[in-house]
Amino acid sequence: MSALLSLRNVWVEYGDRVVLEKVDLDVAEGSFVSVVGPSGAGKSTFLRVVLGQEVPTSGTITLDGQPLARECGPDRGVVFQRYSVFPHLTVLQNVMFGLECTKAPLLARLFGDAKKRAADEATAMLQAVGLGDSLNLYPSQMSGGMQQRLAVAQALIMRPRILLLDEPFGALDPGIRADMHVLIRQLWRDFGLTVIMVTHDIKEAFSLGTRVLALDKRRHDPHAPHRFGATAVYDLELRKDEPAPEPEPEAA
Ligand SMILES: Nc1ncnc2c1ncn2[C@@H]1O[C@H](COP(=O)(O)OP(=O)(O)OP(=O)(O)O)[C@@H](O)[C@H]1O
Secondary structure (H helix, E strand, O other), rough: OOOEEEEEEEEEEEEEEEEEEEEEEEEEEEOOOEOOOOOOOOOOHHHHHHOOOOOOOEEEEOOOOOEEOOOOOOOOOEOOOOOOOOOOOOHHHHHHHHHHHHHHOOOOOOHHHHHHHHHHHHHHHHHOOOOOOOOOOOHHHHHHHHHHHHHHHHHHHHOOOOEEEEEOOOOOOOHHHHHHHHHHHHHHHOOOOEEEOOOOHHHHHHHHEEEEEEEEOOOOOOOOOOOOOOEEEEEEEEEEOOOOOOOOOOOO
16 A cells, blocks of 8 residues: 655754654554654654644655645644634634635635535534534633544544644543543544554553654764754554554553
């Protein structure tokens, strides 16, 4: 199967500081790639490059065989650790906003039948993430877990080719985090998603991912720690089909 996303000899450097070096990677459609690595290894930089927020110093990235567009389009969805929802919009408006921006780029507003169709589509997506009863709430009226569900719905409504998750559950309490694990696996299966998730939680990386990628420096110069960057030092293909079931919570 040809790769959905390919990185070839990708380097990211800031002045004389090398953050990523020689990253070569193929991500198959339908895979769930967990990215782990020590703090400062360049995991978020890697995501920003795939998102298009950052242009690599050298190397090529293709999505569906095409060079990655400079600006992030609807082909890439993203959910960050901190809530990226609009506080002044209701849950439903937050999810409709992306559709309105795409379908009515000048006004970012839809009317009549087009608006009704967008509302129906957004409502269905909100039901899929478990917020079907919260359409008219504002983000400030919701828990952190609910806001992350909303952020996931916002990303998925654009039907991205690839979903990027940057520590999406890092700020959540353990119980809520477990609920989010169940949700994201279900969405991954139901929507046939391709996911790249950065996490500090090794257990999370292995329980959710079909593949675990570790970014770290292969070479280290103690006299010039910035001289070498991180690359994929481990690349473990776990399962072809679907992740293992969520482990039972540990007894207190
Ligand atoms: N715009 C920038 N200019 C200079 N250095 C940068 C820039 N962005 C990131 N860096 C450096 O690149 C390195 C990698 O940062 P990055 O945030 O990608 O690491 P990370 O693995 O995601 O870290 P963490 O796990 O702590 O979130 C860090 O040393 C950081 O200081």
